[in-house]
Amino acid sequence: MPAPTIPFVPRYVPAPPTKEDLEWADLPIIDFSDSGTPDGRAALTPQVCRAMQTYGFMYVVNHGLTQAQNNRIFDIADIPFTQVPPDEMKRFTADIKGSGSYRGFKPRELWEIDNGVRDQIEHHNMHRSITELQNHPKALQAFLPELRAFTEFTHKRILEPILQILARGLELPEETFVKMHGFDDPSETYLRFMKYYPRSADDEAKAKNVWLKGHTDIGTVTILWSQPVSALQIRCPDGKWRWVKHLDNAVVVNIGDSMEFLSGGFYKGTIHRVRQPPRDQQGYPRVGVFYFASANEDVLLKPMVESPVLKRVGIIRRFDDEKAPTMDQYRKGRTAAYGLSTLTKKDDVVEEQIIHGVPVRHYN
Template identity: 55%
Template sequence: MPTRTLPPVEPYIPAPPPTEHLDYADLPVIDLSKPVTAELAAVARDAMRTYGFLYAVNHGYTPSQTKRMFDIANIPFEHVSTEEKQAYAGDIKATGSYQGYKMRSYWHIDNGVHDQLEHYNINRDITKKQHPQALRPFLPEIEAFAKHCHFNVLHPILRLLAVGLDMPEDAFVDIHKFDAKGETYVRFMKYYPRSEEEEQKTNNVWLKGHTDFGSITILYSQPVAALQILSPDGTWRWVKHVDNALVINAADALEFLSGGVYKATVHRVVQPPPSQRGYTRLGVFYFAMPDDEVVLSPMQEREGRRVGASTMEAWRRARTSAYGKSELKKDGSGVDVEVINGVVVKHYN
């Protein structure tokens, strides 16, 4: 059978690696080509309990496939006009959904400064919405990418995390169905450099420390150093780029479902080090969430740090609508707080 010819795409040229010595987080590595065993599950469990972050390698995508996905990810930013972007922008606050574009300057960061990042979000069911003209030839590849992330990355990680809690292997998988009602999506995201005045007003923070609201976030590693995690000792540490690796982190829904064993990880984005300033930062993500009707309460009897009671749909709509738009209160320790559906949500400056 003849091989389908892929449509041509303009190559995206990433930034060179940073030359500075940075204080990197020492994160565990999971090999996804290995079968689920109690030993490997213990590694994943301890990583998510201690850091909430890990690297995944041998995930089934070759370096050339990953590069092509970054090339495709650049299309909605560089090959779509501002007018067309506006036509495909999501009504985020009203709908509680990120589907479509989030335009630059939508979120307030600090001291009157708004964000300089835009992203384009595509539901795992690519037919749910229309897409910009330039992206349409690549939709079959994006759909295949979503399925790869879901079945070959998300589900193996969820199996390891379930076994790590002595739960049935498919306990988490069964509530993360690909064809269920929900908002799990592919995100292409691009950060743009800011002015020195904006950097001073925000203390070089591009996105405040926060937790994601789904269950698992899958980030395809890229070379611009900007992502930091709040380590267990209270220190912000950089996440190092690893060629063709995935950066996996736990989010709110997983913390609720695990009764607080797996911690939704606090992470932020800051100005890159001097050797990388002036470059854009392109990201490729898969944001996974349980099916919409799943109630976010512990699946086992445990003493949880944070206990959810709403459905996944109610939680993700509330978090999406509020982020970057709600009035936050200071708690006296440099943390801004808000209460969403009865749960305290923190934003770290």
């Protein structure tokens, strides 16, 4: 039987890792070799839960994807930005403000970053089903089966064990959060390919070198495939911004607002931002691969009060339970407003907006 033909894709060559002496965040590295078994997840629970209570970020290694498969995904990730003509890209542009959804292309200069500076970010967002709810540009057509396999792998082999471990940390049944994230259930979990382009020196000065303001993510869990261009920073528990270091074939995992709400503040949605890369990487574009997980659309984002842990330690609320939005309401509100609405300045650093009764902060 002949082997299946793998479509050719040009090799994406990223910038070399920085050699500059940066202040790196000391994030825990979690080995997922045994995450497929209950005993393995039980052993990982203290490490993961400690990470998500403090930093809200961690690395995951030995997740099951090879370095060659990782390279292939980044090759494919560059296609929407290099092989889709502008007129076709325009046809697939998402109506972000009108629909509250990122599905499709987000063009450059849609958002205001600061002092009149517009973003230099393009991204292409695909519903995790890849083909069932969305059409795609011609250049991506040959790769859709691979992308579907990739989203299934990421969902089943990385996201679900994380959700099982987080439930264990709250002393809830292991499948509690998994049931809220059905791969085939209605939700806006999506795969994103994202490309940051260098900015002018004038824009860098006006925006204080910030490419994306400090924020927390909308959904429950974000999975970012590590790539060499250093730009991501997290606001550490001591209040300092530190860089997230690249690790070959690792994923960087962080908690989003929705998991913070569901866990009653037990797990932290960590503030993070993107800024101009260090000097030896300036001038390079930065391609990213993300899996943004959201709970099912009808899930109410209120604390799991039945958790024995929350009964012992207490619940930190950002809104009253009776005002809790659904995942669909919160996601649409945050998506439609980001970078496109007026923020209220709280002080020299913090700006705020209210989304479905929830105060959402941005850090400049």
